[in-house]
Amino acid sequence: MDAELTASRVGRSAPRSDGALGVFADPGLSGLFLLIVAFAFSVHAAFRGLQSDLDALAYAEWYAQVSNLSAEAFWAGLQESNIYFQGNLFFSFETGFAVLTFLLSRVSSSVEFFFFAVTFISLALKFWALKKMRLPLFWMLVWYFSWYYLLLEMTSIRAGLAASIVMAGVAVMRTGGGVWRACLWFLVAVTCHVSAALAFVVPLIHWRPLGRRGLIVLASLGIALSFASLLPLIELAGTFSPKLAEYYQIYTEVGFYTELNRFNVVLILRLALLLFVLIQLTRRQNADPNFRFAASLYVLPIFCFHAFASFPLVAGRVYEFLGVLQVLFIGWCSAYLARPALLKAFVALVSAAQFGILVFHVQFVDFFYFIGEPYKIETEHRR
Structure with missing residues (x-):
């Protein structure tokens, strides 16, 4: 309904759209093309090396430690966890991110695989959310990759993953899924990075x-x-x-x-x-x-x-x-x-x-x- 209302207000015929932002979908950027983009940038992130910043070294050490945990040891740590994983590790990250890390470590202990998988999930979720809201994508991608990709997918990967989950929640909320469904997405995001708690301000903006x-x-x-x-x-x-x-x-x-x-x-x-x-x-x-x-x-x-x-x-x-x-x-x-x-x-x-x-x-x-x-x-x- 918002899409038709928006289009009528600006003097354009309304496109068929689920998106409450009411803008035209970009026909030149298909889902397959976006998956290829996500794959290419994920490969780039995977092989960035460990000297690019301190976070890369920390995540490599974290992945190595989690990879060495047995399923029993990980489950024991999970039972004692709160928002942060309480396993017997040198340092700790949020519990949801720990679960994802453990699952990925069962596939491969390679840190390059870890960086690739987290980046691909993060970018794929963002692209899915933007497509769901039927937004014209090209200039948004230019904006995103000129700054946030380098800060999040290439540095603060937990925050990047959490931001993707939040964006998916926003897409659900703005396309008729309701605020409570969006809040479920936000809760999942908090388990990947605690800063995602900020997302609970978004429903207020949605209303007013x-x-x-x-x-x-x-x-x-x-x-x-x-x-x-x-x-x-x-x-x-x-x-x-x-x-x-x-x-x-x-x-x-x-x-x-x-x-x-x-x-x-x-x-x-x-x-x-x-x-x-x-x-x-x-x-x-x-x-x-x-x-x-x-x-x-x-x-x-x-x-x-x-x-x-x-x-x-x-x-x-x-x-x-x-x-x-x-x-x-x-x-x-x-x-x-x-x-x-x-x-x-x-x-x-x-x-x-x-x-x-x-x-x-x-x-x-x-x-x-x-x-x-x-x-x-x-x-x-x-x-």
Whole structure:
């Protein structure tokens, strides 16, 4: 119903669609083509080596330890687990991810197979979700692979997998599956990475998305909060998540992540893209709930990035996770803006800039989040 309503508002005939975002499917990108893309990038991720970042070494060690567990030992650890797996390992990850790791280790003990399988599952789920919402895919893929693929599938693979599960839940919710089914997907995502708990904000946006004025207010509020201290809230959150409190104490003591780069180049470009869209938005488009939903998901990670400035590590990680959902905004705009060619040129510019910064300009992945030299220990390890 939303699809037909959206199409009528922008003066186009409504395509047959299940997707509540109401945009045209891209006929040039079939499911088979997307599987080939997922396979190719999964091979790339599989053979990236162990010197690309500290996470690769940690996951290789994790996989080796899980591979050496017998089924009895793994089951014993699983029975003692909470959100984190409690097996007798050097370090621990979330229980759902531990189960997936154990199952993959029964197929092969090769770390390349592990990286390939997790990446393929992650990308295939994202592509399935976007196809289910009938979004035009090309520019969303350009946006995603220029930044988030390198941060998630190539680095924080648990977060990448959890983000894929969350996106699948969003697709279910926006195509008539209901909020409670989406929340089941979100719960599964939490078992892969605890940051997926942030996804439970999405149903609120589904019910009450923001229009042009609300989007500007939310982004401005986030920037204002970046100059306030949220230390009491961090300490309160630490009582529920001892791991968060531990991270905060460690990184504060050693000087990591001490100051947020509030107005970095990438974020300014993304804000400029938002303003470009809002300026040319018609009154009917602004009233469209599909635009409001996609735009609210675009602004939410920007708000969180600034709001959590008191704990830059969390600010960066929250932005990485929720930022995956920004591709929905790119999809809506590439279908419905009055000047799509200009928008696509803008998207290409931002994508090229963030890819260049991420890969060529600096030695470390998270450059744009922080000021100073917080990554000296990590960057000395990386190629």
